[in-house]
Amino acid sequence: QVELVESGGGLVQPGGSLRLSCTASGSIFSVYAMGWYRQAPGKQRELVVVISSGGNPNYADSVKGRFIISRNNAKNTVFLQMNNLKPEDTAVYYCNARLGSFTSWGQGTQVTVSS
Numbered sequence: 001q002v003e004l005v006e007s008g009g010g011l012v013q014p015g016g017s018l019r020l021s022c023t024a025s026g027s028i029f030s031v032y033a034m035g036w037y038r039q040a041p042g043k044q045r046e047l048v049v050v051i052s053s054g055g056n057p058n059y060a061d062s063v064k065g066r067f068i069i070s071r072n073n074a075k076n077t078v079f080l081q082m083n084n085l086k087p088e089d090t091a092v093y094y095c096n097a098r099l100g101s102f103t104s105w106g107q108g109t110q111v112t113v114s115s
Helices: none
Strands: 003-007 010-012 018-025 033-039 046-051 057-059 067-072 077-082 091-099 102-105 109-113
Touching: 003 091, 003 102, 018 033, 018 091, 018 109, 033 067, 033 077, 046 067, 046 077, 046 091, 057 067
Parallel strands: 010 109
Antiparallel strands: 003 018, 018 077, 033 046, 033 091, 046 057, 067 077, 091 102, 091 109
């Protein structure tokens, strides 16, 4: 079992940047595929990006070229650097860990992009 805690959300103006962090505890972090998902009001949760245990990322088209995922296995942490933020990026962002049929979610962190 793995527990996930996100941090780093907040309010930012369009064109600004934020970095989200997700720290895991309770298991061997390096074997998990880690992902960031988001859910905007009235919409379904959607994939933002996932990074494999080997470090290979797969981005949603809507964030390609703007968001960068990275992981530090020594610190059990995955990061999401978000640049050139747009109002449509406003959502609750959730961290996810996946290994086979097992999956775990963080509690979410709010990101609001507004002038």
